[in-house]
Amino acid sequence: MITSSSESQAAAFREGRTPPTEQLDADTVVIAVPTGDPGNSFTLCSVLFGTDGRAIVVDPGTDTPEGREHLLRELRDVGVTTLTGIVVTHLHPDHLGLAGVLREELAAPVLMHRLEDEAAGSTPPGPAELAAALDAWGVPADDTTVRPWSEGAAAPAGHLGDTRADRTLEDGDLLALPGRTIRVIHTPGHTTGHLTLRDEDRGYLFTGDHVLPTIFSGLGLGARTAENPVTAYLSSLERIRVHDGDQVIPGHGFRFTGLAERCDELAAHHLRRADEVRSVLADDPEADVWTIASRIGWSAGWDALTGLLRVSALTQTAWHRARLLQLAD
Known part of the structure; x- marks a missing residue:
């Protein structure tokens, strides 16, 4: 059963406000950093102290004037004077945004997975690449819902991240924090280099956007990868569901227990979409991505999806189709 471990965080999440800072134990603090986004009002930033008094900050949050002032004040109030890493x-940006600020303020290195750092320095696909994808997906030439995007109607950002890593991390690494065993778990799916941290002694699991208590995170929202994000995400859920006894500290929402059940819910959500794609292919084995996507029961309805939302729907459909065809081989 999924159970909130923090009623103040859960209530604030429901009401769209920022909850107060919480002390999980003598050496672990969770600070809710306001994002300035009404639909995603705060990021949960965790502060892990070592026995030497230094600390590691996990996911400092969005770089807004309010978020910056709030985080720096709260860090001072909980006794952070020296950071060993961010x-x-x-x-x-709602996770990475303030990392550069903390690096400047506290002379601490920024750490992220190697693949995520590579993605932060890459350039997202442009209109020409989108046009090629739309052609491959069977999008009609006279379409007005996404074709304008491939003609430069919406220019993408020049890069995916504003801050590069000072040191990169790999699956299985241990963070340098005296008195604590904090292990890195590579959990791709939401992005290629997404990572989860596990405090092995205290049973805390810091999941970023990999597992959230109520939200179904989008997939493939980072750099392009040869690995199918749906396949990667389902595998990543299996990797961490074995830590069912841990308390989960996600990037958004509220602390909770019941990890295995939530992982099963998240997997079922994506497998239901896979079943819809499979059903269309059973009736029409040669159906292209556009045809399949138009027959799926999207929450808002297919006709309501335009622009980025329709591109996302087509992309997800393509991943599910590719995965099912691979499984059928």
């Missing part, structure tokens, strides 16, 4: 679970 760990970022993935490159999205």
Whole structure:
């Protein structure tokens, strides 16, 4: 059963406000950093103290004036004077944004998975690449919902992340924090280099956006990868569901227990979409991505999906189709 470990965080999440800082134990603090986004009002930033008094910060949050002031004040209030590292679970600005600020303020290195750092320095696909994808997906030439994007109607950002790593991390690494055993677990899916941290002695699991208590995280929201994000995500869920007894500290929402059940819910959500794709292919084995996507029961309805939302729907459909065809081989 999924159970909230923090009623104040759960209530604040429901009401769209920022909850107060919480002390999990003498050496572990969770600070809710405001994002400035009404639909995603705060990021949970964790502070892990070692026996030498130094600390590691995990996911410092969005770089807004309010977020910056709030985080620096709260860090001072909980006694942070020296950081040994700033760990970022993935490159999205609501997790990575304030890492550069903390590096400057406290002379601490930024750490992220090697693949995420590589993605932070890469350039996202442009209109020409999108046009090629739309052609491959069977999008009609006279379409007005996504074709304008392939003609430069919406220019992508020049890069995916604003801050590069000072040191990179790999699966299985242990963070240098005296008196604590904090292990890195590579959990791709949401992004290619997404990582989860596990405090092996205290049973804390810091999941970033890999597992959230109520939200179904999007997949493939980082750099392009040869690995199918759906396949990667389902495998990543299996990797961490074995830590069912741990308390989960996610990037958003609230602390909770019941990890295995939540992992099963998340997997079922994506497998239901796979079943819809499979059903279309059973009736029409040669159906292209556009045809399949138009027959899927999207929450908002297919006709309501335009622009980025339709591109995302087509991309997800392509991944599910590719995965099912691979499994059928």
